[in-house]
Amino acid sequence: MFLQAAAMIANPFTLFLIFIGVLVGIIFGSIPGLSATMALVLFLPMSFGMDPMNGIALLVGLYLGGISGGLISAVLLKIPGTPSSIATVFDGGPMADNGQAGKALGVGIVSSFIGGLISIFALMFISPYLAKVTLMFTSAEYFAVAVFSLTIIASLSGKSLLNGMLAGMFGITLSLAGIAPVDGIARFTFGQSQLYGGFETVVILIGVFAVTDIIQAGFNRNNLVSESEKAPYNLKGFGISVKELISQWVNIVRSSLIGLGIGILPGIGGSTASLFAYASAKNSSKYPEKFGTGIIDGMIASETSNNAVIGGSLIPLITMGIPGNVATAIFLGGLTIHGISPGPLVFMKSGEYIYGIFIALLIANVFMLISERAGLRIFVKLLDIPKYILLPIVMVCCVIGAYYANFRIFDVWTVFVFGFLGISLKQFNIPxxxxxxxxxxxTMTEENLRQALMQSGGSWSIFFTRPISLIFLSAAIISVILTYRKKITANKNVSQNVSQ
Structure with missing residues (x-):
């Protein structure tokens, strides 16, 4: 079957479709508001009339390119092109400000390639075994995972843990807007029917990260006019030496495993993976204070993990027919249209196409590496555009991206609301x-909490009597305690240094 799949993929037209898919995916991923999901939606009808292997190859290229493309705008514009690239902004943006945009992009590209490669090999060789693990997860386990993931807030709260907790609680409050997930009651809609579906993630990201910076730059517009320096570009290879890459092997492996594990669990997504990997890298680092100032450790953690989600999310899809996120749900539709029914018997019924997916992913990963490296100089040249010209263009892209989220003007106004909210947070030093x-x-926390309590008849014991749930909840408590102790120790050291 493998040789048969290889022969189908080796077709020049099939390789061309993979390459085109990767390029289009990168473009969609790099434009704020667009994403791999939107690329798949738009090109899915085009795949219907193609040969099954050609149609699948195109979708594979779009999916992989779309996830990786988000790092471009995350580094150059400090706007996550996709939700998966949220954590890339934290160190990618400062690296660009420090004249290291080329290196930041290069490190991100290499990390994306490695993370994707590890997850693809996991998909190829251990997918049936990993998929069985997900069958053990119920709402109780997903709630425990969500609580454990929320401990990231403590790690990324900056100097004030209280301010970070307040911001986190406000974020949870925003997630409650709309129709309740279990009983269907409208909450925090204030009579606005547009809020029945809640706030769109992309809209909040664009508002808080992009519009906030643009508004802030507008207050300093005199500086924008005077800026005329060219962005420095002096890069060999990918900007990271083999020695630097080897020194990051623990970070790479840890981040890949986080992305792979989170990708396997349906409904969590690459945004959580990148944030969790970034927090893990920061907590285990010898110099956590440097995170957020522009170091490669944060870039590697974010981009390795969010690309590792690709292979991870396809494991439950192929072995059990369960899509892990919206993008894989669309991909499932593409497989079904071509007569491929994912599940335990898929290797027997459609083995050549499944192996074809594996090979197409490997080829798409290589095409991504080559394409983004080839365009590196072009990407960095965007920084040569004077900010008083670039920022209005970025603002237009933000408005278009917000509108395309749901094709509503309401989302455009919401972007500006969150932009001004971001300004207010900065004024009060709230991260x-x-x-x-x-x-x-x-949303994930509330939905699984309520479902688990319904299953247990309202008894909270379900979270402590199930071993996996208990492990994650215990890990959450330990994580918060360790983070709090680190912050106390760091504050004491600062106080001692000041007094001396």
Whole structure:
């Protein structure tokens, strides 16, 4: 079957479709508001009339390219092109400000390639075994995972743990807007029917990260006019030496495993994976204070993990027919249209196409590496555009991206609301990252909490009598305690240094 699949993929037209898919995916991923999901939606009808292997190959290229493309705008514009690239902004943006945009992009590209490669090999060789693990997860386990993930807030709260917790709670509150997931009651809609579906993640990301910075730059517009420096570009290879890459092997492996594990669990997504990997890298680092100032450790953690989600999310899809996120749900539709029914017997019924997916993913990963490296100089040249010209263009892209989220003017106004909210948070030294974490994980936490309590008849014991749930809840408590102790120790050291 493998040789038969290889022969089908080796067709020049099939390789061309993979390449085109990767390029289009990168473009969609790099434009704020667009995403791999939107690319798949738009090109799915085109795949219907193609040969099954050609149609699947195109979708594979779009999916992989779309996830990786988000790092471009995350580094150059400080706007996550996709939700998966949220954590890439934290160090990618400062690296660009420090004249290291080329290196930041290069490190991100290499990390994306490695993370994708590890997850693809996991998909190829251990997918049936990993998929069985997900069958053990119920609502109780998913709630425990969500609580554990929320402990990231403590790690990314900056200097004030209280401010970080307040921002996280506000993010969770925002996630409650709309129709309740279990009983269907409208909450925090204020009579606005547009809020029945809640706030869109992309809209909040664009508002808090992009519009906030643009508004802030507008207050300093005199500086924008005077800026005329060219962005420095002096890059060999990918900007990271083999020695630097080897020194990051623990970070790479840990982040890949986090992305792979989170990708396997349906409904969590790449945004959580990148944030969790970033927090893990920061907590285990010898120099956590440097995170957020522009170091490659944060870039590697984010981009390795969010690309590792690709292979992870396809494991339950192929072995059990369960899509892990919206993108894989669309991909499932493409497989079904071509007569491929994912599940335990898929290797027997459609083995050549499944192996074809594996090979197409490997080829698409290589095409992504080559394409983004080839365009590196072009990407960096965007920084040569004077900010008083670039920022209005970015604002237009933000408005278009917000509108395309649901094709509503309401979302455009919402972007500006969150832009001014971001300004207010900065004025009070409240970090915006915990707000995003709380919003992303809030829905998952509430939904699984309520479902688990319904299953147990209202008894909270379900979270402590199930071993996996107990492990994650215990890990959450330990994580908060360790983070709190680190912050106390760091504050004491600062006080001692000041007194001396």
């Amino acid at each position: 915006s990252t915990p707000l995003i974490i709380g919003f992303i994980l809030g």
